[in-house]
Amino acid sequence: AQTVTQSQPEMSVQEAETVTLSCTYDTSENNYYLFWYKQPPSRQMILVIRQEAYKQQNATENRFSVNFQKAAKSFSLKISDSQLGDTAMYFCAFMRSSGTYKYIFGTGTRLKVLA
Amino acid sequence: GAVVSQHPSRVICKSGTSVKIECRSLDFQATTMFWYRQFPKQSLMLMATSNEGSKATYEQGVEKDKFLINHASLTLSTLTVTSAHPEDSSFYICSAFPLPDRGLEAFFGQGTRLTVV
Numbered sequence: 001a002q003t004v005t006q007s008q009p010e011m012s013v014q015e016a017e018t019v020t021l022s023c024t025y026d027t028s029e030n031n032y033y034l035f036w037y038k039q040p041p042s043r044q045m046i047l048v049i050r051q052e053a054y055k056q057q058n059a060t061e062n063r064f065s066v067n068f069q070k071a072a073k074s075f076s077l078k079i080s081d082s083q084l085g086d087t088a089m090y091f092c093a094f095m096r097s098s099g100t101y102k103y104i105f106g107t108g109t110r111l112k113v114l115a
Numbered sequence: 116g117a118v119v120s121q122h123p124s125r126v127i128c129k130s131g132t133s134v135k136i137e138c139r140s141l142d143f144q145a146t147t148m149f150w151y152r153q154f155p156k157q158s159l160m161l162m163a164t165s166n167e168g169s170k171a172t173y174e175q176g177v178e179k180d181k182f183l184i185n186h187a188s189l190t191l192s193t194l195t196v197t198s199a200h201p202e203d204s205s206f207y208i209c210s211a212f213p214l215p216d217r218g219l220e221a222f223f224g225q226g227t228r229l230t231v232v
Contacts, residue, residue: 043226044223044225044226045208045210047220091159101147101221102161103159103221105158105159106158108158
């Protein structure tokens with residue numbers, strides 16, 4: 001069975017600084033998808049970034065980028081130029097490339113951006 | 116992006132009554148929807164997979180008779196919490212994927228905060 005681990009329950013960062021959230025996962029699959037979701041205080045889940053395991057190039061979306069290390073089963077999220085609006089819970093998620101569209105979520109990291 | 120609407124956003128019910136939560140995909144069809152439960156400051160726990168036109172698939176430990184799921188159309192899934200008790204109080208979230216492209220993001224409803232008194 002797949003598992004997703006986020007080892008940092010809480011983190012804080014100064015506005016405009018850079019922060020990295022870690023995520024590791026365990027799977028025997030070769031093809032899969034990885035995601036980072038943000039859940040602000042409104043509790044609406046918002047996709048931040050996704051990565052296909054077959055792609056070696058790390059995904060980037062504006063200030064958000066990932067460091068995907070397939071062999072190490074690591075998928076960290078880097079937020080550059082942190083903004084107050086980035087304050088939220090961040091969940092790492094895994095989805096197999098076959099079978100059901102089921103997400104497996106990590107336990108989450110609560111990020112607070114300080115003014 | 117695609118929109119998933121969940122209703123109601125908040126509901127308070129008396130212990131022993133039933134409450135229905137709706138999840139609608141507004142601009143796409145979804146043969147499969149997912150229902151999650153989230154306790155305060157915790158992650159999303161998958162409860163069940165809702166399949167259009169067939170029975171839902173429940174995760175281990177989730178009581179199918181307490182959490183009734185109906186997916187009668189390609190745009191609507193409902194979760195009914197039957198004979199609710201205070202321990203059922205939680206935040207419930209649904210999600211769906213616009214098919215047929217696997218790997219696209221899941222779109223989530225805004226969630227329902229259920230309080231059983």
